[in-house]
Amino acid sequence: MATMARDRPEIRFHDEISSGWETLHQSRTFRARTAAMFDLLGNADLDGQRWLDAGCGTGTLSRLLAARGCDVIGVDASPEMITAARRGLADGTPAERLTFRQIPTIANLPFADRSFDGVLCASVLEYVPNVAQCLAQIHRVLRPGGLLLVSVPNRGSLLRQSYKLAHAASSRASARPLFRYLAFSKFEASPAVMQGLLRQHGLTMLATGFAGSPLPPALDRRPTVGTLINILARRDG
DSSP states (O other): OHHHHHTSHHHHHHHHHGGGHHHHHTSHHHHHHHHHHHHTTTTOOOTTOEEEEETOTTSHHHHHHHHTTOEEEEEESOHHHHHHHHHGGGGSOOTTTEEEEEOSOTTSOOSOTTOEEEEEEESOGGGOSOHHHHHHHHHHHEEEEEEEEEEEEBTTOHHHHHHHHHHHHHHTTOSSOSSGGGGTOOOOBOHHHHHHHHHHTTEEEEEEEEEOSSSOHHHHTSTTTOSEEEEEEEEOO
């Protein structure tokens, strides 16, 4: 399974950056984007709920969910990310509250129908070859009324478009171009497009917001600036 994962360039890339992923999540920009995403949950009582972190990386957001009382299973296709996530369990989080598994893809989730109260999928869909198949799987494992908290790249962000131009230009001059993740981050959308995709898969959009740039919140949360769209959705009954 690990060998198959490493045959995919986007997973090799995430293996390569896994050692610095936790440090990156402690940066001001990443803390702000995480806060903006979790703000959509408000004061929802998640205590005792079972959540799936689909594309958990090193488990940063999984641990935040566990801190809110959830039982969390984090899955990722990157073996190195999962190794780092398991090392992070040394912080004292009970093993029964938080577990990590390496799987080939979230397009084929190894869980029973209607087995989760919530699914978190943060900055993952941009890297998968079939977004619709992933959303179908997320719908399948969510119980009716269950929540999806997801973020995707914002097609309307002028900042993201400038990053793409810088990546393309630097790719012609260097083997390590600027914004290397853009070689693999392909899917991007508008809120309207996401609303349509979610509706097609039995999910209703409840709230949206923008984040992801290094700019102050007053700018970062504007539709033409924030590089990510954060979305809270609910599986229809």
